[in-house]
Amino acid sequence: MKNDRFERWLHNIYTTRDEEILCSECFDLVSHFVEVELSGADSLAKLSNVKQHLDQCPACRAEYETLRDLQRLENEGKLPSVDDLQDLIH
Amino acid sequence: MTKERTNQEWLHDLKASGPTQEAAIVDLRDLLLRAALYFFSRNLSDFAGNNSDEISQRAEDCAQDALIAVMDHLSDFRGDSKFSTWAYKFAINIALMAARRERWKGVSLDELASSGESDFLEVKLQDHSDGAAPEASAMQSEVRKVIQDVIKNDLTDKQRHVISMMVFNEVPMDEVVRHLGTNRNAVYKMLHDARRKIKSSLQERGFDVGEMLSLFGTSG
Numbered sequence: 001m002k003n004d005r006f007e008r009w010l011h012n013i014y015t016t017r018d019e020e021i022l023c024s025e026c027f028d029l030v031s032h033f034v035e036v037e038l039s040g041a042d043s044l045a046k047l048s049n050v051k052q053h054l055d056q057c058p059a060c061r062a063e064y065e066t067l068r069d070l071q072r073l074e075n076e077g078k079l080p081s082v083d084d085l086q087d088l089i090h
Numbered sequence: 091m092t093k094e095r096t097n098q099e100w101l102h103d104l105k106a107s108g109p110t111q112e113a114a115i116v117d118l119r120d121l122l123l124r125a126a127l128y129f130f131s132r133n134l135s136d137f138a139g140n141n142s143d144e145i146s147q148r149a150e151d152c153a154q155d156a157l158i159a160v161m162d163h164l165s166d167f168r169g170d171s172k173f174s175t176w177a178y179k180f181a182i183n184i185a186l187m188a189a190r191r192e193r194w195k196g197v198s199l200d201e202l203a204s205s206g207e208s209d210f211l212e213v214k215l216q217d218h219s220d221g222a223a224p225e226a227s228a229m230q231s232e233v234r235k236v237i238q239d240v241i242k243n244d245l246t247d248k249q250r251h252v253i254s255m256m257v258f259n260e261v262p263m264d265e266v267v268r269h270l271g272t273n274r275n276a277v278y279k280m281l282h283d284a285r286r287k288i289k290s291s292l293q294e295r296g297f298d299v300g301e302m303l304s305l306f307g308t309s310g
Contacts, residue, residue, distance in 0.1 A: 005257075005260075006234075009257055010233070010302065010303070011303060012285060013237075013285050013288050013289050013292070014289060014292075014302060014303060016282065016285040016286055016289050018286065020278075020282050022274075022275040022278055022279065023263075023274035023275050023278050024274070024275050027179065027183065028166075030179060031170075031171035031172075031175040031176040031178075031179055032170040032171045034171065034175055035170070035171040035172065035175055056278075056281075056282075056285075057263065057278060058262070058263065059186065059262060059263035059264060059274065060274075062186055063179065063182045063183055063186055066125075066128065066129050066132065066182045066186075067175065067178055067179050067182055069128075070124075070125060070128050070178055070182075071172070071174075071175050071178070074172075074174060079124065080124065080128065081124070082120065082123055082124055082127065085124060085127035085128055085131055086127065086142075086146055088127075088131040089127065089130055089131055089134060089142050089145045089146065090142040
């Protein structure tokens with residue numbers, strides 16, 4: 001196991017909480033989390049359990065990062081069309 | 091061109107009947123297809139063996155599945171985000187599972203996990219801290235030894251199995267879920283319980299959190 005992966009895992013071990021939300025709860029809350037994050041509101045701290053889960057769970061994190069970036073594009077009026085996106089995979 | 095709608099208009103139109111609902115469903119499907127294509131465009135390495143038509147078709151399938159999921163969960167929408175943000179997550183979730191499945195198809199997780207379990211204590215956790223100062227290197231080795239002991243003696247077979255796949259072999263969560271015939275929550279819980287046991291053992295042996303993270307160059 002390479003050092004960087006081991007360090008990452010060690011970080012996950014040490015930031016473990018006794019109580020953590022599960023993936024289904026994270027899924028329920030992540031759209032609100034993204035909305036709050038992109039609005040710059042200071043209420044993000046109230047969603048620290050979501051942030052903690054995203055730090056621990058690579059699957060939920062990958063979904064969150066995609067959702068955040070997609071929503072940011074939509075907010076900026078830059079959401080790519082289906083044709084634009086199909087060009088990207090060609 | 092997708093019609094701009096407020097959250098209330100989305101809910102109203104999707105629950106309506108006739109042309110109003112049909113138009114809303116067409117627009118929603120367009121958004122979900124964009125979300126699936128967007129995810130795939132960021133994860134093209136998962137589709138190394140596929141041509142672009144196959145990837146497009148896969149995105150269409152994901153959008154269709156996501157449309158069904160969104161319609162099934164309309165009553166769960168609480169209005170604490172834009173409707174589109176809420177809907178996108180269904181498409182992204184389904185697209186991620188499809189992409190990871192494509193990447194890992196043909197890989198025997200039974201073989202991978204069993205080989206990982208037989209050697210991870212010796213190989214996977216071996217010390218790579220060649221460049222560290224002697225004192226730090228010794229402490230790093232000690233931390234690794236504690237973790238090895240906990241994995242070997244204190245974890246359940248299932249926890250060890252999941253750690254072997256996800257931590258040591260980097261198998262994606264959803265492939266582990268599929269392999270075990272369970273769900274994300276159950277796998278996350280197994281990992282969480284394992285992390286708690288390891289953390290507790292390290293703390294009982296007097297390893298300080300901040301000291302450990304800085305020792306391994308991890309600031310968080």
